[in-house]
Amino acid sequence: MKNINIRELAQQLNLSVSTVSKALNDSHEISDETKKRVLKTAATLNYVPNPYASSLRGRKSKNIGVVIPEVADSFFSIAINGIESVAKEKGYHVLICLTHESFENEKNILKEFQGGRVDGVIMSVSRETIQSDHISDLISNGVPLILFDRVCEDVETAKITTDDFESSYKATEHLVAQGCKKIAFLGISKSLSLNSKRQEGYVQALNDHDLKSGNKHIIHCTNELKPNYRLVKKLLQQKNRPDGIVASMEKLTTPVYTACADLNLSIPQDVKMVCFSNLETASILNPSLTTITQPAFEMGKTAASILFRALKKTNLSLTKSSIVIPSSLMIRSSTT
């Protein structure tokens, strides 16, 4: 059962290729009778159009690219579901590209997109990304691109974020309310604006409650489990050890919990912790983890909706379509 093309299909029907094409695309030029006949034969012969021929001719791919650092991460995998739910409805495919937190990879992926592989892009930058020319280049090349979660402030496009400053502020304030005096901040990467905002929210909360935030309590983590474990352990071993932690990355939960266990520190008695996380298992951890839960699905869905709006009318001002969707603080045993 080899795959058939439109020419062979047309032969079978004693029709021209153009007529068949129009019939399949429900053109008004074709009579209902012919359309029915074409559809029926196409079905029985198992005709499936070649997407590359269509893309080439139509100069659109019906693909959107999703560029993210990792897929093995609750936030991103849920966001993908949000994006996909919209894309499917619009008859689009989602091409997921992973940067694995490498700027080099990110640049290469966007470069490839210049070739027309995708009609639009939804992206969350890598932790290494410190400049954004590759993004602006793609946009000025006519490919609409929307940033979500980890955005670059200086790129002029729509940005879907959560209220990083406010939620971090609230989380820190919550720790203060629970009696923490020395609160540490575990960041993702110095360069990310998302990280800066969370850090600023943390600092602001400390200031507003007259707690000094020595730099020693701000740590930037790596992408690996073990180095993070060592960093956290070192932090918790110093004489002036923190009694509260605001962690801005899901991946930091395990290192913190493990380090505490190994150092015989009890959560929440000795150290309280709140983490930006979408882990479903947060509520059944030992102890259950207080999280700032981001609206992952919603953010993905929103980003996709705006992208498709941009694909419809190209002169839409994307910059003004930026949206902030609030996260929610889920208070659990790790802080109480």
Place this chain on the structure above:
Amino acid sequence: MKNINIRELAQQLNLSVSTVSKALNDSHEISDETKKRVLKTAATLNYVPNPYASSLRGRKSKNIGVVIPEVADSFFSIAINGIESVAKEKGYHVLICLTHESFENEKNILKEFQGGRVDGVIMSVSRETIQSDHISDLISNGVPLILFDRVCEDVETAKITTDDFESSYKATEHLVAQGCKKIAFLGISKSLSLNSKRQEGYVQALNDHDLKSGNKHIIHCTNELKPNYRLVKKLLQQKNRPDGIVASMEKLTTPVYTACADLNLSIPQDVKMVCFSNLETASILNPSLTTITQPAFEMGKTAASILFRALKKTNLSLTKSSIVIPSSLMIRSSTT
């Protein structure tokens, strides 16, 4: 900065389109000097070839399709990383398609693949999949397809699995050794062969240790959190409640833990639990969870390697390339 095509590039170089194409593809017909000149100009003009034109002409897409039930699942997201690591090395893209456990979606995706969108497929079937004509059709259409984890026995192709029977047997035996007398099995779906194997391993272990396994202790779960919670709760409320649980799906952890908490049952005192799971947080749950950890990355990587071998020489016997990679039982506090 609009994207340039090969014709314009050729004009800039005062060369023919064919020469430029050959130079870019490092053909032996072109002199080194010309190649260098072409590469240089292509770089400065930011030329990126249109992938659809290449795919159309070459009748290969340089894409492989990955069809899986969900991406928000540790096993699958890690497997994707394994697949991607191989694909990237071979210069291929990965098109991830989610069935969301729907047979209808799965059929539609494979149907689309008939059109030549991908050169090969790596797939794990949905929980609803009870017959495999759609798979065989695609294969007989010339698209190599490899199954992993959730396979269909009757499809003649390579199957990458883990030792479901043995690991389930070992897990059950472990529960018996820990003193469990009434062990329940929580399955994914009746139709999956993966599920049958795990169930058979469980039953065999019970038999070998002279424990009867009334059908009441075999439950097939749904795909939703809340119904699963209700099922588990009901199971744990019956007079003859189990003192051990073998769960064959990562997603079952939260319902079991929550149900136990709500019923004031202690894990592991009242109920011991072991779960097929790749959750990184298993070790910091309350209590830490004994898991059967599948070699997710390895399975993905192996599946991809075999697929690429098949893409090289089409007459390779895929059926004989099936591989079983063992899982490992990680004993933690939920069973001790």
Place this chain on the structure above:
DNA sequence: AGATGGTACGAAAACGGTTTCGTAAATAAA
């Protein structure tokens, strides 16, 4: 009757690459 318009279809160009084939010039072999 002649002009006009709508309907239903076909021929051919186009999308942007790759590949086959042809060929002129340079080199090697006889």
Place this chain on the structure above:
DNA sequence: TTTATTTACGAAACCGTTTTCGTACCATCT
């Protein structure tokens, strides 16, 4: 010197669609 071979390039066909344009036919309107 003649012939064969190699080198380096160009013209054109081709991949499978979509779309533009042309046209034959029929109905409708002056």
